[in-house]
Amino acid sequence: MMSANRWMATGNYFTTYRQEQRIFATHTDRLIFALFLVVLFSWPYFIELSTKHMLVVDNILIAVIAVYGLNLVTGFAGQISVGHAAFMGVGAYTVAAVAGVIGDQHVLITHAWPLMILLSGFTGAAMGLIVGLPALRLRHLYLLMATLSFQLIFQWVIGSMELFNQGQFMYVGRVHWFSGEVGRSQHYMFWYYALLVTVVVSGLGVRNILRTRYGRSLVAVRDNDRAADAMGMHPGLTKVFAFGLAGFFAGIAGALQAYLNRGAGFETFTLHESIQYLAMTIVGGLGQVTGCLFGPAAIRILDLQVESLAQWAGGILPSSLDLATGLRPLSFGLVIVLFLIFEPRGIANWWRIIRSYVKLWPFRY
Amino acid sequence: MKTKKISIWLVVAAAALMLAAPGSAMAGEVYKTALSLAITGPTSDAGNPYSKGVEDYFRYVNDMNLLGDDTVDCTIRDDKYETAITKRNFEEFLDMGIVFYLNYSTGSTLALKRDFEEVEMPTLPASYHAGNIEGSDYIFLPIASYSAQNIGLAEYVVDHHEGGTPKVAMYVHPSAFGREPVKDVEKAIEAGLDIEIVETVEHGQDLDVTGMLQRWRSKGVQYVISQTVQSPVATMLKGANILGLVAQSFGEKGKITFLGAHYTGGNDLVALAGDAAENFYWTTSFITTSESSAGADAQLDLAERYGRDEKTANSHNYAAGILVAEITTEVIKRAKAKGKEITRENLYKELLDMNGMNAFYSQTAVGPVTYSKDDQQGVDTLQLYVVQDGEFRAEGKPFISEYPEKIK
Numbered sequence: 138m139m140s141a142n143r144w145m146a147t148g149n150y151f152t153t154y155r156q157e158q159r160i161f162a163t164h165t166d167r168l169i170f171a172l173f174l175v176v177l178f179s180w181p182y183f184i185e186l187s188t189k190h191m192l193v194v195d196n197i198l199i200a201v202i203a204v205y206g207l208n209l210v211t212g213f214a215g216q217i218s219v220g221h222a223a224f225m226g227v228g229a230y231t232v233a234a235v236a237g238v239i240g241d242q243h244v245l246i247t248h249a250w251p252l253m254i255l256l257s258g259f260t261g262a263a264m265g266l267i268v269g270l271p272a273l274r275l276r277h278l279y280l281l282m283a284t285l286s287f288q289l290i291f292q293w294v295i296g297s298m299e300l301f302n303q304g305q306f307m308y309v310g311r312v313h314w315f316s317g318e319v320g321r322s323q324h325y326m327f328w329y330y331a332l333l334v335t336v337v338v339s340g341l342g343v344r345n346i347l348r349t350r351y352g353r354s355l356v357a358v359r360d361n362d363r364a365a366d367a368m369g370m371h372p373g374l375t376k377v378f379a380f381g382l383a384g385f386f387a388g389i390a391g392a393l394q395a396y397l398n399r400g401a402g403f404e405t406f407t408l409h410e411s412i413q414y415l416a417m418t419i420v421g422g423l424g425q426v427t428g429c430l431f432g433p434a435a436i437r438i439l440d441l442q443v444e445s446l447a448q449w450a451g452g453i454l455p456s457s458l459d460l461a462t463g464l465r466p467l468s469f470g471l472v473i474v475l476f477l478i479f480e481p482r483g484i485a486n487w488w489r490i491i492r493s494y495v496k497l498w499p500f501r502y
Numbered sequence: 503m504k505t506k507k508i509s510i511w512l513v514v515a516a517a518a519l520m521l522a523a524p525g526s527a528m529a530g531e532v533y534k535t536a537l538s539l540a541i542t543g544p545t546s547d548a549g550n551p552y553s554k555g556v557e558d559y560f561r562y563v564n565d566m567n568l569l570g571d572d573t574v575d576c577t578i579r580d581d582k583y584e585t586a587i588t589k590r591n592f593e594e595f596l597d598m599g600i601v602f603y604l605n606y607s608t609g610s611t612l613a614l615k616r617d618f619e620e621v622e623m624p625t626l627p628a629s630y631h632a633g634n635i636e637g638s639d640y641i642f643l644p645i646a647s648y649s650a651q652n653i654g655l656a657e658y659v660v661d662h663h664e665g666g667t668p669k670v671a672m673y674v675h676p677s678a679f680g681r682e683p684v685k686d687v688e689k690a691i692e693a694g695l696d697i698e699i700v701e702t703v704e705h706g707q708d709l710d711v712t713g714m715l716q717r718w719r720s721k722g723v724q725y726v727i728s729q730t731v732q733s734p735v736a737t738m739l740k741g742a743n744i745l746g747l748v749a750q751s752f753g754e755k756g757k758i759t760f761l762g763a764h765y766t767g768g769n770d771l772v773a774l775a776g777d778a779a780e781n782f783y784w785t786t787s788f789i790t791t792s793e794s795s796a797g798a799d800a801q802l803d804l805a806e807r808y809g810r811d812e813k814t815a816n817s818h819n820y821a822a823g824i825l826v827a828e829i830t831t832e833v834i835k836r837a838k839a840k841g842k843e844i845t846r847e848n849l850y851k852e853l854l855d856m857n858g859m860n861a862f863y864s865q866t867a868v869g870p871v872t873y874s875k876d877d878q879q880g881v882d883t884l885q886l887y888v889v890q891d892g893e894f895r896a897e898g899k900p901f902i903s904e905y906p907e908k909i910k
Binding site for chain 1: 585587593594596615616620
C-alpha cells in the first residue's frame with residue numbers, strides 16, 4: 138500500500154517489487170534531482186570558470202562515465218579489473234584510428250561524432266567481452282593478472298602498430314554542431330554539456346540496468362555465485378556480461394577523452410591511470426551509483442592538491458633524492474588504505490547518512 | 503573639526519597617490535612566459551636542472567636589468583611528464599596571457615602542436631624530435647634534432663672507421679623519441695651514407711643486457727649508436743665493460759665503440775655507469791663545464807649566483823634551460839629595440855629573423871642559433887665528446903651533419 142502523500146518519505150510502504158525498484162521513491166526525490174540537473178546545466182551562465190578548471194571539470198565527468206563501468210564490474214559484480222584505462226584506450230583509439238585512416242577532418246569524425254562515440258562504446262564492449270572470458274574460469278588474483286595482461290598487451294599493441302602511429306599522438310578534428318565548427322573558445326564548454334548529457338543518460342542507464350534481472354544477477358553473483366547458480370543464473374556469463382558493460386562505458390569515456398583532447402596518446406591510458414580509476418571507485422563507494430560521481434571528483438581534486446604540494450616540495454627538497462616524485466603515489470596509496478580501513482563504503486556512505494538524516498528531519502528515527 | 507581632519511587626510515592621500523604614480527609608470531612592463539615540464543616523475547633527472555636553468559637565467563635578466571625596466575615573469579609548472587597535465591598547464595598559461603612558451607616532452611609537444619598553431623604561440627620544447635616541427639609553424643627546436651644528432655654520429659663513424667662498411671647497432675627508446683631518428687638514419691643510408699645497420703633494439707627496463715651484447719658481438723657489430731636516456735645506456739655500458747667489449751680507442755678492432763645522442767650523455771651517465779662510461783662518445787649542441795670555456799664559466803657563475811648545487815651547475819640540462827631562456831630574452835630584446843609591442847606575433851617574427859647577420863650566439867651552445875621560415879632548428883652545430891677519466895672531453899671541432907639536408 139502506498140503512502141497517501143507521494144511527496145513524503147514517511148509512510149511509503151511498498152507492496153510490489155515494482156514499487157521498490159522505482160528510481161525515485163518520492164516526488165521530492167524527483168524534484169531535487171530535477172533541480173540538481175538545472176543547477177548543473179545552468180551554473181556556467183552565472184559562474185565564470187577558467188579554461189584550466191573547465192578542463193578539470195570535463196575530465197571529472199569523463200572519469201565518472203568510466204567509473205560507471207568499473208563500478209559495474211568491480212562494485213556490483215564483484216570482479217576485479219586493473220585494465221580499465223586500457224578499455225578506455227580502446228574507445229579513444231577507435232576514434233583516432235578511424236581518423237587516421239579516413240582523415241581527422243572527415244565528416245564521420247567531425248559531424249557524426251555521436252555515432253563515433255557510440256561505435257567506440259561497442260568496440261570497448263567487444264573487447265570487454267573478450268577480456269571477460271577468463272572470468273568464466275578465473276577468480277580473485279588470477280583474474281587480476283588476466284586484466285593486468287590486457288593492460289600491458291594494449292600498451293604494447295598501441296606502441297608497436299603503425300595503425301596506431303606507434304603510440305605517438307593521433308589527431309582528431311574539431312567537431313561540428315548546429316552552429317558550425319566548435320571553435321577553441323567554446324571547446325571546453327561544449328564538451329561540458331556533451332559530457333553532462335552522457336553522464337546523466339549513462340547514470341540513468343546504469344540505474345535501470347540494476348533494476349533488471351541482469352542487474353540483479355550481477356549482485357547475486359557477487360554475493361554468492363554458487364547460490365546464484367542454484368537460483369538458475371549463469372555466474373560465468375553474468376561476469377562476462379559485466380566486463381562487456383564495463384568495456385562499453387569505458388569505450389564511451391575513451392572516445393569522449395579523444396574528442397576533448399583532440400586526439401589520443403597512449404600516456405593517457407597506462408596502468409597508472411587504471412589504478413587511478415580503481416581508486417576512484419573505492420573512494421566513491423563500491424556498488425553505489427552515487428559513488429561513481431563522488432569518487433572521480435574527490436580523486437581529481439586530490440590530484441590537483443598533491444600536484445601543487447609536489448611542485449612546492451620539488452622546489453625545496455634536494456633534487457638528487459627526488460623525494461617529491463613519491464608524494465603522489467604515496468598520497469593515493471594512503472587515501473585508498475584509509476578509506477578501506479575507516480570507510481570501506483566510500484564517500485557514497487556519507488551521502489547516504491546525510492540523506493537519511495535530512496529525510497527524517499525533524500525526527501531522529 | 504571632523505570635516506577639517508578628513509580634508510587633511512584626503513590631501514595627504516592625494517599627495518601620496520601623486521608621488522606613487524610616476525614610480526609605477528617607471529616600473530616597466532612585465533612579459534609573461536611559461537614553462538611546463540617534469541620537475542618530478544619520469545625524466546625529472548633532466549627536467550629538474552632544466553627548470554633551474556630557465557628560472558636562474560630569467561632571474562638574472564631581471565636582476566641585471568637586461569631588459570631595462572621591463573622584466574620577464576616566467577611561470578614554471580610541474581607536469582610530471584603527463585600530457586594531460588601539460589595541456590591543463592598550457593590552458594592556464596593562455597589565460598594568464600603569456601607571449602612565449604617553453605615546453606618539454608616529445609609526447610606533449612606533439613599533442614599540443616595544434617594548440618600552438620591555433621593560438622599562434624612561439625614555442626621552444628626541450629624535445630629535439632624532428633616530428634615536432636613537421637606541419638608546425640610555431641614550434642622551434644633549440645638545437646639540432648635527434649635525427650641530425652644520430653646521423654651526425656653515423657657520419658663520424660663513416661669518416662673515422664677503417665676497413666669496409668662499418669657495422670652498426672642502434673639502441674633506442676621504445677617510443678617516437680627513439681624510433682624516428684632510426685628512420686632518418688635509414689634514409690641517410692639510402693641517400694649514400696655508408697654504414698650497415700645490423701640490428702635495431704628498443705630497450706625495455708632490463709637490468710642486464712649482456713645477452714644482447716653477446717649477440718651483437720657474434721654479428722660483428724663494431725659501433726652502437728644510442729638514442730635514449732642515460733639509465734639504459736649505463737646498463738649497457740656496464741654489461742659491455744664486464745664482457746670486455748668496450749673499445750679503448752675509437753673503432754678499436756674486435757671491440758665495440760659506444761656512441762649516443764643528447765639525452766644519453768652528460769654527468770648523470772658518468773654517475774650511473776662509473777668507470778664503464780670511459781670512452782663513451784656523446785654528441786650534443788651544448789658546451790660542457792668539464793671543458794674550460796667562457797660559456798662554462800658563465801654557466802657556473804649563474805649557478806653559483808643563485809645557490810645551485812654542483813650537480814645542477816654542471817648539468818647539460820641546466821645549460822639547455824639557460825639556452826631557451828636566452829633565446830626568449832633575445833627575441834624580446836630585439837622586438838623592444840625595434841619599438842615593437844611585445845606580442846606573440848612580434849616575438850614569432852623576431853624568431854624568424856634570427857639568421858645570417860642576425861644569428862644569436864648563446865653562451866651555452868657550441869654554435870649560433872638560427873631560425874627562419876625554412877629552418878626551425880636553432881643550433882645546427884654539434885660537438886662530439888668522449889669520456890676520459892670520468893669527464894666529457896671535446897673530440898675534434900664542432901661540426902654540422904650533412905645528410906639531414908640531403909634527406910629532406
